[in-house]
Amino acid sequence: MESGSLALEMVGITKSFPAIRALDDVTFACAKGEVHALCGENGAGKSTLMKILAGAYQPDSGRILLDGRAVAFSHPAAARKAGISVIHQELSLLPHRSVAENVFLGVEPTRYGVLDRARMRVDSQRLLRRLGSSISPHAEAGRLSIAQQQVVEIAKALAFDARILVMDEPTAALDGAEASRLLDLVKRLSAEGVTLVYVSHRMPEIQAVADRVTVLKDGRAVMTAPIGEAPTSRLVRAMVGRDLADFYPSRAAKPPGAPALTIRSACNHRLANIDLVVRSGEIVGVAGLEGCGKTELGRAIAGDEPFESGTMEIAGAIVAPRHPRAALAAGVGRLSEDRKREALLMQQSLRDNATLIQRAFAPSFGVPTAAPMGVEETDERLRRLDVRAANFEQEARQLSGGNQQKVIVARLLARDPAVLVFAEPTRGVDVAAKAAIYRIMRDFADRGRGILMISSDLPEIVGVSDRILIMREGRVAGELPGGANEEAIMAIAVGHEESAGATLQ
Amino acid sequence: MSSAEAVAPAPRRRGVNPPVILLVGSVALYVSVALATGQPMMLHLDGIVGLLQRMVGLGLVAIGQTFAILVGSIDLSVANLISVAAVLASYIMQGRPDMMAPAVAAVLAISAIVGAINGALISRLEVNPLIATLGVGLFLQGILSASFTNFAGSVPKEFQAVAYGTFGAAPYSVIGLFVLAFLAWLLLRATKFGAHLYAVGGNSEGARLAGIRTDRVMIGAHTLCSLCAGLTGLYLASRLRSGAPWVGRDGVYDLESIAVVVIGGTLLAGGRGGVWGTLAGVLLFAVLDASFNMLGVSAYPKLVLRGLIVIAAVAVYTVRSKELTA
Numbered sequence: 001m002e003s004g005s006l007a008l009e010m011v012g013i014t015k016s017f018p019a020i021r022a023l024d025d026v027t028f029a030c031a032k033g034e035v036h037a038l039c040g041e042n043g044a045g046k047s048t049l050m051k052i053l054a055g056a057y058q059p060d061s062g063r064i065l066l067d068g069r070a071v072a073f074s075h076p077a078a079a080r081k082a083g084i085s086v087i088h089q090e091l092s093l094l095p096h097r098s099v100a101e102n103v104f105l106g107v108e109p110t111r112y113g114v115l116d117r118a119r120m121r122v123d124s125q126r127l128l129r130r131l132g133s134s135i136s137p138h139a140e141a142g143r144l145s146i147a148q149q150q151v152v153e154i155a156k157a158l159a160f161d162a163r164i165l166v167m168d169e170p171t172a173a174l175d176g177a178e179a180s181r182l183l184d185l186v187k188r189l190s191a192e193g194v195t196l197v198y199v200s201h202r203m204p205e206i207q208a209v210a211d212r213v214t215v216l217k218d219g220r221a222v223m224t225a226p227i228g229e230a231p232t233s234r235l236v237r238a239m240v241g242r243d244l245a246d247f248y249p250s251r252a253a254k255p256p257g258a259p260a261l262t263i264r265s266a267c268n269h270r271l272a273n274i275d276l277v278v279r280s281g282e283i284v285g286v287a288g289l290e291g292c293g294k295t296e297l298g299r300a301i302a303g304d305e306p307f308e309s310g311t312m313e314i315a316g317a318i319v320a321p322r323h324p325r326a327a328l329a330a331g332v333g334r335l336s337e338d339r340k341r342e343a344l345l346m347q348q349s350l351r352d353n354a355t356l357i358q359r360a361f362a363p364s365f366g367v368p369t370a371a372p373m374g375v376e377e378t379d380e381r382l383r384r385l386d387v388r389a390a391n392f393e394q395e396a397r398q399l400s401g402g403n404q405q406k407v408i409v410a411r412l413l414a415r416d417p418a419v420l421v422f423a424e425p426t427r428g429v430d431v432a433a434k435a436a437i438y439r440i441m442r443d444f445a446d447r448g449r450g451i452l453m454i455s456s457d458l459p460e461i462v463g464v465s466d467r468i469l470i471m472r473e474g475r476v477a478g479e480l481p482g483g484a485n486e487e488a489i490m491a492i493a494v495g496h497e498e499s500a501g502a503t504l505q
Numbered sequence: 506m507s508s509a510e511a512v513a514p515a516p517r518r519r520g521v522n523p524p525v526i527l528l529v530g531s532v533a534l535y536v537s538v539a540l541a542t543g544q545p546m547m548l549h550l551d552g553i554v555g556l557l558q559r560m561v562g563l564g565l566v567a568i569g570q571t572f573a574i575l576v577g578s579i580d581l582s583v584a585n586l587i588s589v590a591a592v593l594a595s596y597i598m599q600g601r602p603d604m605m606a607p608a609v610a611a612v613l614a615i616s617a618i619v620g621a622i623n624g625a626l627i628s629r630l631e632v633n634p635l636i637a638t639l640g641v642g643l644f645l646q647g648i649l650s651a652s653f654t655n656f657a658g659s660v661p662k663e664f665q666a667v668a669y670g671t672f673g674a675a676p677y678s679v680i681g682l683f684v685l686a687f688l689a690w691l692l693l694r695a696t697k698f699g700a701h702l703y704a705v706g707g708n709s710e711g712a713r714l715a716g717i718r719t720d721r722v723m724i725g726a727h728t729l730c731s732l733c734a735g736l737t738g739l740y741l742a743s744r745l746r747s748g749a750p751w752v753g754r755d756g757v758y759d760l761e762s763i764a765v766v767v768i769g770g771t772l773l774a775g776g777r778g779g780v781w782g783t784l785a786g787v788l789l790f791a792v793l794d795a796s797f798n799m800l801g802v803s804a805y806p807k808l809v810l811r812g813l814i815v816i817a818a819v820a821v822y823t824v825r826s827k828e829l830t831a
Contacts, residue, residue, distance in 0.1 A: 302714075304714065323713075324713060324714045324715070324716055325716040325717075325718065328715075328716040329716070334714070336714060341708075341710060341711075342708075342710050342711055342714055343708070343711045343714065343715075344708060344711060345703070345704055345707035345708050345711060345712075345776065346707065346708070347707055347772070347776055347777045348703060348704070348707050348776065348777075352700070352703070352704075356704055356711070356712065356715040356717070357715045357716055359697055359700050359701065359704075359717075360701070360712075360715050360716035360717040360718075361716060362697050363697075411715065
């Protein structure tokens with residue numbers, strides 16, 4: 001394709017963050033009116049690339065061209081002005097404002113300095129009609145269905161005269177019929193000359209709607225092809241095909257022991273019929289795409305968003321933790337996937353951080369901070385986990401992500417639970433600390449405990465787990481042995497089992 | 506961040522710094538104003554005791570406010586509760602020494618109940634702390650103003666000893682303030698409740714997920730805060746010899762208690778700080794009062810200066826905090 005017909009070119013984009021090179025010399029181009037699917041595993045660099053396009057991040061190097069002209073966006077408003085609109089997975093409508101007010105948010109038409117509400121109504125209705133929708137401009141945005149809100153988001157983008165529309169996992173929260181209507185809408189916009197970047201890892205949708213597809217992996221664009229030349233099996237291979245790093249610990253040496261955690265036909269509003277067993281000495285990996293329910297599974301086991309039906313056993317005893325404290329008391333600990341928000345006391349010492357759970361269960365009276373908690377014991381634990389700090393009175397915020405994570409692990413180990421749920425144990429952690437955390441997990445399992453490791457990082461799932469459960473739509477959709485190939489996992493996760501011949505439950 | 510970067514130099518223990526700087530600054534200001542205005546007798550024992558006595562009212566309530574702010578909350582109802590406590594005490598006593606104990610018991614019981622309600626509104630019903638305590642404060646003031654229009658009852662001579670009695674040269678009230686501060690420090694420093702208070706203030710969600718019953722901690726902190734306000738009310742009733750429904754509001758104890766806590770280095774967001782900083786902030790305010798008296802300047806420039814100090818203190822802490830973040 002000669003560059004004259006290209007609506008968008010991103011050439012040689014490189015972007016690094018302190019811990020990681022997120023994008024490495026990525027080139028990505030879209031023809032005018034094209035639907036270009038962008039796919040890749042979680043963490044492959046899709047959202048970083050789109051944030052650069054939207055002006056939220058500045059690239060370290062590389063150029064962006066719109067219709068052949070070089071542009072540079074210092075701010076999201078500049079990108080929007082240039083005709084780039086991004087519809088995020090989490091919709092951003094103001095729930096208590098009307099549809100018309102949302103559509104024209106930030107570009108409200110005025111007349112003699114006064115809001116021109118009549119024009120807002122008429123114009124937003126026109127935009128919505130153009131999208132084939134009959135939503136009333138008066139409706140309160142928060143009362144619309146998710147699918148309708150998505151349409152309003154698109155209208156909002158068109159109100160800005162968006163020529164390039166980025167949609168990030170637009171069907172994640174939609175049911176089948178709504179999703180297919182949205183795909184029709186995407187095709188209609190493309191026919192009108194809008195260029196669409198369609199970010200998704202749902203293979204059937206990509207096959208149905210995209211003209212071309214680009215696959216990102218580990219911050220590089222590894223493949224760009226017309227959709228006709230990119231069957232799902234090839235896409236999946238491109239997304240996951242990489243060498244297994246050798247820093248994973250060896251698998252369990254002994255066969256697993258008695259069940260440490262047993263869950264039978266457990267449900268809640270996000271999970272359906274969960275049946276699983278984690279035996280002592282075992283690390284069971286849980287994989288799945290975002291929104292598949294794996295995060296909620298961890299929360300349910302740890303009593304944060306508890307199961308509403310079914311049974312759960314810890315080391316043979318039936319338990320039903322209704323809140324985190326009850327789960328901890330029953331012998332279940334959970335490492336949260338969001339350590340900043342849900343775990344760390346940023347401005348407090350490592351010792352304070354490491355003894356938080358112990359203190360929560362200490363007897364009510366007495367002097368808890370130093371002596372009875374055992375400074376020595378705590379320090380010893382922090383040292384054993386190789387927490388790198390000047391001293392253990394340092395504040396948690398001054399540590400690297402990996403060391404922060406080890407402090408939280410120390411907090412959990414202090415109570416010696418029977419079962420630990422590790423959610424995204426190495427998110428935002430450098431390679432050396434990753435290896436250390438895997439070793440800690442293996443040691444813990446070797447001492448006869450059970451680990452459920454929930455992760456979006458497929459190599460980690462494959463490299464660390466003794467068994468792998470794959471979730472989809474709130475259910476355990478399949479199980480594979482440890483070391484299974486990533487394609488087989490991905491195939492179950494996206495609902496494309498036949499291509500991999502995976503075993504199904 | 507690489508693991509090599511993690512080994513940063515240890516920070517100085519900053520919990521100590523703001524109180525010390527404030528203490529030194531306040532003393533220096535007081536001494537220089539006394540000397541400059543030719544009033545060296547202000548540096549003699551009587552002058553210093555007088556200065557410390559200025560700290561008592563605000564100091565008592567500010568110690569309580571420290572608990573509320575440390576746990577990540579705030580209490581706007583203290584001024585109204587102080588009025589309630591002062592009126593209730595003098596109304597029950599009616600000048601009778603034998604009613605002192607029932608009056609004190611009633612005031613402390615009511616204070617504890619108000620604090621528990623504040624804490625429960627915030628933690629159980631998840632009402633924003635500003636709104637919850639503002640509402641409770643207005644409610645208290647409304648009831649009080651509807652029931653009393655002027656000084657109600659009186660306190661017996663024996664009870665006036667709280668404000669006017671001395672032990673040697675030291676007034677009971679000043680001793681009481683420092684004993685309370687010491688107890689508060691001990692509670693924060695050396696008990697499980699104190700540790701939980703910092704944990705909930707630092708990261709409420711993290712504390713909850715670690716098994717801490719965050720609602721109980723919140724209710725406890727607010728109960729302590731209100732009890733301190735109740736003590737302040739008792740002290741004011743003793744000093745004024747009676748209680749009136751405007752004593753708390755006139756003292757601006759709600760906003761001033763928040764101001765001195767923040768000046769003392771406690772984070773408004775919670776999770777860091779302590780009671781000695783608060784007391785140093787109270788000392789600074791007392792020194793400003795005394796200095797303006799010595800200078801014979803009207804009270805309004807003092808308000809301006811207090812405002813500037815609050816803003817400057819928060820700005821300085823914010824900058825320092827950013828410098829320290831890895």
